[in-house]
Amino acid sequence: MSILDDISTALQSGRSPKVKEAVNKALEEGIKPQDILEQGLIAGMNIIGEKFKNNEVFVPEVLVAARAMNAGTSILRPLLVAEGVQSKGTAVIGTVKGDLHDIGKNLVKMMIEGKGMTCVDLGVDVSPEQYVQAAIENNAQIICCSALLTTTMVEMKNVVEECKKQGIRDKVKIMVGGAPITQAFCDEIGADYYTSDAASAADVALAICEGRM
Numbered sequence: 178m179s180i181l182d183d184i185s186t187a188l189q190s191g192r193s194p195k196v197k198e199a200v201n202k203a204l205e206e207g208i209k210p211q212d213i214l215e216q217g218l219i220a221g222m223n224i225i226g227e228k229f230k231n232n233e234v235f236v237p238e239v240l241v242a243a244r245a246m247n248a249g250t251s252i253l254r255p256l257l258v259a260e261g262v263q264s265k266g267t268a269v270i271g272t273v274k275g276d277l278h279d280i281g282k283n284l285v286k287m288m289i290e291g292k293g294m295t296c297v298d299l300g301v302d303v304s305p306e307q308y309v310q311a312a313i314e315n316n317a318q319i320i321c322c323s324a325l326l327t328t329t330m331v332e333m334k335n336v337v338e339e340c341k342k343q344g345i346r347d348k349v350k351i352m353v354g355g356a357p358i359t360q361a362f363c364d365e366i367g368a369d370y371y372t373s374d375a376a377s378a379a380d381v382a383l384a385i386c387e388g389r390m
């Protein structure tokens with residue numbers, strides 16, 4: 178098995194020290210940081226994402242895999258920056274105003290980062306103005322809104338309206354998700370994409386940034 182397969186396997190089982198060790202070994206072998214990122218770390222995270230979608234692994238496994246991913250990327254980040262490797266795109270993410278649930282939002286963030294994209298996390302209880310301001314400041318292609326309460330999901334419409342008010346609606350795609358959200362609700366409020374799980378959200382985010390959606 179190659180060292181890149183080792184990295185992918187260790188990431189999938191959430192073994193952060195092993196991921197770090199294998200990433201360092203790959204660098205010593207002269208493998209390019211970008212190849213380690215794409216063929217080791219992102220490849221492993223993609224497998225976890227697919228298994229999560231198919232209910233073959235669950236939230237705890239995804240969380241430890243994401244921690245292992247962070248362990249690996251923390252070594253690579255300075256090298257990638259020095260090499261001038263471009264992020265694949267930028268998404269702003271948060272849980273909507275009035276809502277403090279963040280477990281699903283954090284999973285979406287981890288999966289998006291696992292695709293090699295930048296994800297600006299605004300946390301919970303995020304106002305429409307905060308989403309839009311952050312999207313403008315970070316030149317983001319996507320705003321991701323998560324909501325878990327039927328009383329707060331209505332805030333997503335305000336995010337769509339704020340984007341229109343600030344003149345960025347044609348520059349940014351709005352993705353929505355969370356337990357009470359449906360495709361019908363997404364259509365009704367004029368958002369762009371709904372997905373039911375974090376791995377699919379990351380697939381769509383990458384497709385948007387690569388111009389496939």
Ligand code: B1M
Pocket residue numbers: 236275276277278279280281282284285320321322323324325326327328352353354355356371372373374375376378
């Ligand atoms: Co709350 N809570 N909660 N809660 N809570 C629910 C959501 C509830 C369904 C429980 C129930 O009554 N059965 C209910 C909502 C009912 C409703 O609105 N109809 C509820 C309630 C009522 C409340 C309070 C009002 C309770 C109270 O105080 N009386 C209160 C509200 C506080 C607030 O937000 N203002 C409250 C508080 C809390 C805790 C703080 C205790 C805690 C949150 C801790 C935290 O998040 N840090 C909590 C929890 C844990 C839950 C449950 C048990 C679990 C939610 C969760 O994390 N699920 C939940 C009941 C349940 O779901 N069984 C419940 C796991 C997570 C991975 O799933 O977030 O759905 P989820 O994410 C999924 C997908 O939805 C998707 O990806 C993930 C999976 O891949 N997804 C996206 C999520 N965001 C996405 C964005 C996307 C795409 C996909 O694109 C952008």
